[in-house]
Amino acid sequence: MKVLAAGVVPLLLVLHWRHGAGSPLPITPVNATCATRHPCPSNLMNQIRNQLGQLNSSANSLFILYYTAQGEPFPNNLDKLCSPNVTDFPPFHANGTEKARLVELYRIIAYLGASLGNITRDQKVLNPYAHGLHSKLNSTADVLRGLLSNVLCRLCSKYHVSHVDVTYGPDTSGKDVFQKKKLGCQLLGKYKQVIAVLAQAF
């Protein structure tokens, strides 16, 4: 049994492991216990709206900073290189219930947070002196983390949802530099587009 636990389980884990990608998990059942580490503030939805507004207001400048730092051909081929056609991006339905919208928001923020982490890591290597871009990426990631926490708090406190299945974008660490730049640009283009919708929806 020990041999099985020591050898087979890791083997299965390795076989099913994809770097940077998570497998979907079901939403916590309603009757499951849901506890947050800290008490949720009373004005959660206001905070969520404010954070979405904050992200929406800075998304375009982040996008511009990014593609400017990559050099040509990015600034002059935005429609092709930075088009927001990210295939596995989590969907969002603005006409759903609040719970459904919050769950979708959670997935999107989780996806964006991970992708932004990849972009930040890549850009620190590729553009070590683009301090403005690094700062903007970091501050956006900070707000995304806060937003993620607030959405989870809301889901947990009102809808008793403590876990939401999430997916992540492709890991760029093994890709060539041009692809890293392109994927980052596409992701930020998508981010700019989707954050506007989210800010409007809440």
Add this chain to the structure above:
Amino acid sequence: MALFAVLQTTFLLALLPLRTYQNEVLSEPLPLTPESLNVSINSTKQCLHLQWTVHSLDYHQELKMVFQIQISRFKASNVIWMGNYSTTVKRNQVLHWSWESELPLECAMHFVRVRTMVDDARIPAPRFWSNWSSWEKADAQSSLGDQPLYVFPKDKLVEEGSDVTICYISRNHQDNISCYLEDELTYGKQLDQNVWAFELKNVSFLRKSGTNFYCKGRGIPEGVVLFVSKVLEEPKDFSCETRDLKTLTCAWDPGKDTGLIQLPSYTLFESFSRKKTLCKHRNRCDWQVTQDPQETYNFTLVAENYFRKRSVNILFNLIHGVHPVAPYNLFPKNVNATHATMTWKVYSIGNNSALLCQLQLLGEGKVIQQHNVSVRVNGEYLLSELEPDTDYMARVCCAYADHFWKWSESISQKFTTGEAAPSEAPDVWRDVTFVSGHPTVTLFWKPLAKVHTNGKILFYNVVVENLDEPSSLEVLSVPAPANSTKVTLNQSSYQIHVTAHNSAGPSPASTVAISGHPGNENVEEGRMNGTEDGFPMSWKPQSRNATGYVVEWCDGPQNLPCILRWKNLGPTTTGTVISSGAFRPGVRYNFRIYEISTKRMAHLLEKKAGYLEELAPSYNPQVVMSNLTSHSFTLSWKDYPTESQTGFIQGYYVYLKSKAGEKCHHGFEKTVLPDNSVCCKYTIDNPDEKTFVVKALQPESVYEFLVTPYTSAGEGPLDDFTKVTTPDEYSHILLHIILPMIFCVLVVMITCYLKSQWLKDKCYPDIPDPYKSSVLSLIKFKENPHITIMNVNDCVPDAIEVVNKPEGSKTQFIGTRKSPTETKGTKPTYLDLLPTEKNYSGPGPCICFENFTYNRAASDLGYCGHFPVTPQAPPCQLGPLTSPENLLKTLEQNYMNSLGEIPAGEANLNYVSQLASPMSGDKESPPTNPPEPALCSEYKMQMALPLGLASPPPGEDSSLSSTTLSDPSQRH
């Protein structure tokens, strides 16, 4: 065991024929074909990696062989490279060989084959190539996905200045693809149906984050990033040193950055100990000295990156490279005015070796003293010959005493020496003015130079010593930083001593002597010219016992408060140059040269005035023109101050322009002005002559004149001419007649206007109004407070006839008396001339005046009655009744004459007014009743009547009075 024995036998049997075969090979050359050729691709390095074996060799046989390799691209027949590779080969040895492709391997399929030939000296010729191995294919394209466009190589690292080939593979043949290096279109060549290559020559470094190369067709652009590295430089200035004989630090200049994210590595290698260390920094590296100290080191520094390896070497002796750590705890000790002891500590080196320390003393940034001190742990040195109250800085650095190589970093400490008494007397001068015969002395002194103050000057002591009264001593203390004080003295001789004091004591005294009487101030002022260096001046000594000379001047212009300056000169000096940064061109400076006697008394020798540089006058005088006649006028500019000009005024130019362009008169000369106009110019060469008469002018002509001063530098501005027009010859005569006439007419008109009422009264008087009669004022003047005017209504002219006749005639009028209502329409006017007694209610004496404006003859025919006057007449009637005094006198005289006939005993009189004409009272109201003989139509001199004669019946009196009061509006 049985099985083992069988196998061993089989093995030995197999070896036997092999041995036989080996002997045959060595005896005759046999071609050895490469086998098991395997080709792999290293995309990162763009290399084809080949490996193969030669199975045909004997065991333990080593042969030197040559392998010929052929590489084809796209198809086997398209050989693009062929070369040889020589090596020693053992049996079954796997041989490795790599080939770097300039074209990215992903863009083309490659084929490789190998053949071999023995190239060993032990094998006799002839030698033959073996057969070619079969073509091995290297196909990187098969691993590509189904993207429409691929660009290779990915993330290529190249050195600046090298060439690089980039290619793309397009799946869509119809797509028109263009490629760019950053934003510059690049042209390539087609290698295959789907493959294009672009050769980039001499690539240059663009940015650390790489250079983008991308291709775009109709789909999404694809690209690669080229990382261009600058050429790695050889480390410069490689040197090693030790701070403590325990650790070596080697440092170098790595040169310019390669511009890559991947930094080059630096490795330090020591050949004697054969140790090496990977350096953590790109410009220095630490090396630990072992317990058993090695004296000499042979270091090699190797800098290496992807493309290059650079190395530098140094032979280093540990003792010769000691660079001590900076000393510490440097402090001054026992600091006084001239001495200070400096102490400091050093870090010990090795086995407590001695250090050579250098102590420097700096003042105002310069090294004043420098001392070397041998120190093991604690250093100390006494600094002497210091200046009092001076800021110093001590600086210490140390070096290894056994073998000097380099000073340590230095440490420094500031300190200030103590104060000492000022070393020199202040430079004192005085300005003496006499007020009411008493000298008032203003003493000035210059601040002592820093080198002489020896501390902060706190105050100045001024001791005034009266030489005539030795016991009289006055001491003043003037706090610093004042540099002057004022002393009022008597008419005695004085000596004034000035000393400067700091916290350590007083300076030597500076003495000036003052005489109680003014000296000789009547020295003629000389002139001098300044130069670039200042004002050079010289003088003649007056006495042989002079102890010195003082030149005194003011730094500012004359119109500004004097900032007194002076210069002390020695007794043998008879000339100097006075220079000052405050001197300005165009400003007059006055100098006074004094001789100082042995008693420190100053005697004025000379006065001089001068300009550093004379300038042309900046403005012209205000000229007053007078005495204008048809042939001349006078110009005057007496207010022009010649002393405060921008140069010595040498005279004046008088410019005269005439419109007629006449010839210049005597003394004038023709000149052309800067505006090319011609005018006449007269030169006045006496600066004190400030009037000028312009003569010989034409009457009724327009002239323009200008007076401008001139100095040695030029004349004043020529831009403000004044126009003047000469009158005609007779105008002044007319002027003398017409003006007085106009004046007289004006006076007459004004007089007439002002006295029009008076004239009217005199020439065309109105019908007299009793209320306005001047007689009222006469009455007032006679101090009768109860004057009033009889109302017309009250007037009953026919009641009493006032006749200065015997009483017999009195009764004739009684029967003709009318009631007041009956007389109302006639509006007779009655004038109350003299006051009656207050308590008197009955009739009193009255006077009847004759109005002279009426015909005397007619008046004689009229009647005139008089009535008792009521004392209750309103007081307001008295207001306007004022009249000139002379008229009063005239009246008085006339009336007194008339009264002279009245007995003197009758003091109280009633005046009976004469009845006015019905027309006289109100011109506008038509007469309602025709004049009746019974009414008074003229004024007539009234006669004073005895009280008894004029008394009406008491009952009627009271009724009349009440009527008068009840209707005042009827009065006029």
